[in-house]
Amino acid sequence: MLVGSPKVRMPPGPRGPAALNTLRLVQRPVESMIGWRRRYGDIFTVRLLVFGTGVYVSDLDEIKAMFTGDQSSLRAGEANAPLAPVLGSRSVLILDGPEHLRQRRLLLPPFQGSAVERFREVIAEVAEAEVARWSVGDRFRMRDRMRELTFEVIVRAVFGVTDPARIERLRSALVAVIDSQAVLLVPGALRRDLGGVGPWAAFQRRKRAADALLYEEIEHRRRDDDLGERSDVLSLLLRARDEDGRPLSDAELRDELMTLLLAGHETTATSLAFAFDLLPRHPRVLARLRDELAGGGADYLGAVVSETMRIRPVLDAAERTLTEPRTVCGWDLPAGIRVYPAILAVQHRPDLYPEPGRFRPERFLAEDPPPYAWIPFGGGIRRCIGAALAQAEMAEVIRTVVERVDLEPVRPEPEPVVIRGITMVPRHGTPVRVARITG
Numbered sequence: 001m002l003v004g005s006p007k008v009r010m011p012p013g014p015r016g017p018a019a020l021n022t023l024r025l026v027q028r029p030v031e032s033m034i035g036w037r038r039r040y041g042d043i044f045t046v047r048l049l050v051f052g053t054g055v056y057v058s059d060l061d062e063i064k065a066m067f068t069g070d071q072s073s074l075r076a077g078e079a080n081a082p083l084a085p086v087l088g089s090r091s092v093l094i095l096d097g098p099e100h101l102r103q104r105r106l107l108l109p110p111f112q113g114s115a116v117e118r119f120r121e122v123i124a125e126v127a128e129a130e131v132a133r134w135s136v137g138d139r140f141r142m143r144d145r146m147r148e149l150t151f152e153v154i155v156r157a158v159f160g161v162t163d164p165a166r167i168e169r170l171r172s173a174l175v176a177v178i179d180s181q182a183v184l185l186v187p188g189a190l191r192r193d194l195g196g197v198g199p200w201a202a203f204q205r206r207k208r209a210a211d212a213l214l215y216e217e218i219e220h221r222r223r224d225d226d227l228g229e230r231s232d233v234l235s236l237l238l239r240a241r242d243e244d245g246r247p248l249s250d251a252e253l254r255d256e257l258m259t260l261l262l263a264g265h266e267t268t269a270t271s272l273a274f275a276f277d278l279l280p281r282h283p284r285v286l287a288r289l290r291d292e293l294a295g296g297g298a299d300y301l302g303a304v305v306s307e308t309m310r311i312r313p314v315l316d317a318a319e320r321t322l323t324e325p326r327t328v329c330g331w332d333l334p335a336g337i338r339v340y341p342a343i344l345a346v347q348h349r350p351d352l353y354p355e356p357g358r359f360r361p362e363r364f365l366a367e368d369p370p371p372y373a374w375i376p377f378g379g380g381i382r383r384c385i386g387a388a389l390a391q392a393e394m395a396e397v398i399r400t401v402v403e404r405v406d407l408e409p410v411r412p413e414p415e416p417v418v419i420r421g422i423t424m425v426p427r428h429g430t431p432v433r434v435a436r437i438t439g
């Protein structure tokens with residue numbers, strides 16, 4: 001069976017051309033996904049530019065099967081291959097199969113819940129320093145402030161760097177590489193040095209500069225007398241051994257550091273920007289959050305984080321490519337197509353979340369949602385490695401900000417959600433004004 005062959009019957013979905021579907025999805029992802037699911041049900045097909053034909057699934061049993069069942073006919077790394085020039089070919093995001101599992105097993109321990117608790121102090125310190133720089137009347141885009149903050153958290157918690165000059169050097173070199181992702185659209189034939197001119201050559205120069213710093217950090221840490229006692233992620237990775245007793249090579253370490261930085265900082269910053277769009281527009285939620293924090297409780301804070309990620313997930317869907325035909329919700333899908341566990345559509349299902357469009361953190365206090373109904377971090381052997389860190393970071397930053405300042409949205413309307421690159425973001429970056437310093 002081949003995609004596009006007349007014999008293949010695909011689940012119904014929007015009939016428009018790929019360009020129109022893509023435009024709708026990019027400009028109004030929330031409305032499009034919810035509307036398509038309402039119209040076509042728990043499985044629907046969408047043709048998109050660049051990504052091709054894909055099938056979105058919001059049936060919980062099918063999602064569970066995709067996340068936790070036999071993975072031999074599902075590929076997740078393949079879809080990230082365009083990021084290889086930035087991340088490197090040994091990145092956990094790019095690999096599939098046994099090589100992916102080896103990297104993942106080495107990377108996971110420093111990100112497990114108990115290990116992440118150690119980073120709360122670093123996060124709170126970075127957040128307090130950020131808020132201390134704000135004055136009444138300041139206006140800024142929260143997403144910009146949060147990008148700087150999450151970057152610093154990654155560099156301190158993951159790389160273990162605390163010297164401000166070194167953080168700044170790393171920041172400018174790494175941001176230069178990450179921000180040049182547009183260069184990845186340069187077609188293969190033009191990916192040449194061309195005598196040192198052109199966008200590809202400039203990208204390669206920025207990458208060499210960033211790599212030199214990363215290798216310097218790796219070398220510096222390897223020689224650190226305290227390596228055995230240090231708890232930052234790089235030190236833990238330097239000490240890690242796989243089942244055969246092999247450590248990560250320097251090249252693998254470089255690729256994973258870049259991966260953690262890329263996967264971990266924008267996503268968390270965007271999620272925080274959504275939180276700070278929602279909170280000031282829901283005064284009752286904000287008041288309850290402050291009350292509970294003042295009383296020493298943190299349950300409601302956790303619920304605010306969960307509800308923000310439910311109503312405004314950063315990724316509209318996880319992604320798997322079928323290497324063999326597979327039956328999903330009764331449809332025989334051909335090899336080669338992409339199947340998307342539909343994070344956004346699932347998290348807006350009215351049968352799972354009554355009044356799904358309302359921001360109501362209380363819903364997470366009464367009971368946990370059913371398995372696979374809350375999946376902002378994906379699932380199974382590809383589940384986000386940084387999930388515990390991201391949630392701790394969101395909670396600590398939200399706590400610090402609401403305890404210290406009153407923020408006012410600059411725009412009267414809630415932020416429209418749009419897709420930029422592959423993530424959903426608040427269109428204007430959540431512009432806010434500092435109305436009052438309270439703590």
Ligand code: HEM
Pocket residue numbers: 076092093104259260261263264265267268271313314315317318319376377378379380381382383384385386387389390
């Ligand atoms: C709010 C913040 C974040 C969100 C919404 C998010 C979301 C996701 C999602 C949806 C996936 C794909 C899961 C799947 O396909 O099943 C993923 C993978 C990943 N994330 Fe995150 N993430 C966040 C923060 C972080 C942080 C802080 C880090 C690390 C410091 C991180 C590192 C990774 C890595 C390494 C993977 C690849 C895992 C694999 O392929 O095995 N993420 N993330």
